[in-house]
Amino acid sequence: xxxxxSPLDLSVSELKEILNLAGDIIKDPxxxxxxxxxxxxxxxxxxxxxxxxxxxxxxxxxxxxxVLGFSSAxxxxxxxxxxxxxxxxxxxxxxxxCAMRHPKEGAPLVASIYSSIPVINAGDGGHNHPTQTLTxxxxxxxxxxxxxxxxxxxxGDLKFGRTVHSLINALVRYDNINFVLISxxxxxxxxxxxxxxxxxxxxxxxxxxxxxxxxxxxDLLYMTRxxxxxxxxxxxxxxxxxxxxxxxxxxxxxxxxxxVLHPLPRVNEISAEVDNDPRAVYFKQAKFGVYVRMSLIxxxxxxxxx
Ligand code: NCD
Numbered sequence: 001x002x003x004x005x006s007p008l009d010l011s012v013s014e015l016k017e018i019l020n021l022a023g024d025i026i027k028d029p030x031x032x033x034x035x036x037x038x039x040x041x042x043x044x045x046x047x048x049x050x051x052x053x054x055x056x057x058x059x060x061x062x063x064x065x066x067v068l069g070f071s072s073a074x075x076x077x078x079x080x081x082x083x084x085x086x087x088x089x090x091x092x093x094x095x096x097x098c099a100m101r102h103p104k105e106g107a108p109l110v111a112s113i114y115s116s117i118p119v120i121n122a123g124d125g126g127h128n129h130p131t132q133t134l135t136x137x138x139x140x141x142x143x144x145x146x147x148x149x150x151x152x153x154x155x156g157d158l159k160f161g162r163t164v165h166s167l168i169n170a171l172v173r174y175d176n177i178n179f180v181l182i183s184x185x186x187x188x189x190x191x192x193x194x195x196x197x198x199x200x201x202x203x204x205x206x207x208x209x210x211x212x213x214x215x216x217x218x219d220l221l222y223m224t225r226x227x228x229x230x231x232x233x234x235x236x237x238x239x240x241x242x243x244x245x246x247x248x249x250x251x252x253x254x255x256x257x258x259x260v261l262h263p264l265p266r267v268n269e270i271s272a273e274v275d276n277d278p279r280a281v282y283f284k285q286a287k288f289g290v291y292v293r294m295s296l297i298x299x300x301x302x303x304x305x306x
Pocket of ligand 1: 052132162263
């Protein structure tokens, strides 16, 4: 049985299969409308979510399956002190596959050890978010036409942003990717990513503090929210929260075909005036998240198109 805990659980060829299947689902959703009939997805969300949980649920419903779950730790037995290991042992009897989001790094990995159904990591603390990465890769593949030969800028909270960590891990396996890491000193990527992922793979990267200066080089700009819930104190958050605000003026420095991605939710880091720029693709990106999760559910359940 397979789980998806880290973006590296999928080989490049498995990733390609998932993205291709998602592409086929987009072309002919009707063909997939009943492939998961009788199957159940459990969504175990111990942390807030809008897109990830609802796109998982929409994905399973689109495949003809059904969904059950909880959307906060308070409404589950975690509030009574139950361990993740015990919860998953029980949920394994109620569902065929589960997506888990948890504030603690490693919780979905622990769940996968005790589970008899596939476990999908839907975000674990400041660590990983592999299904957002699938969403990002599908967006880049469809709208840019390639997953190689790209200069990608990551901007904002690169320290706590799990979507950034997962996407960097996934992208180092493609050819000719240049990383431009744009953040204040306090929010730089963690040392393990710099040393064990970027440097170990001899990836070209630079760390900068001013967005405008690097804007003209970028093929993709991946904006992120400053992750308030992961700060140790509110003062630091307030000082850093508006470090970068992408507005129409800054977009003037960008290439005509640069794309702006954002996993959402957005707070202040992209001003609303950018939404009408054709290069702003974050709402399309959120839509692609449903198709790629449909594809992933099919792969993990080993379901074939009818
Ligand atoms: C992200 C997350 O939860 O890590 N959101 C998402 O799943 N689309 C990004 C964020 O919360 O900033």
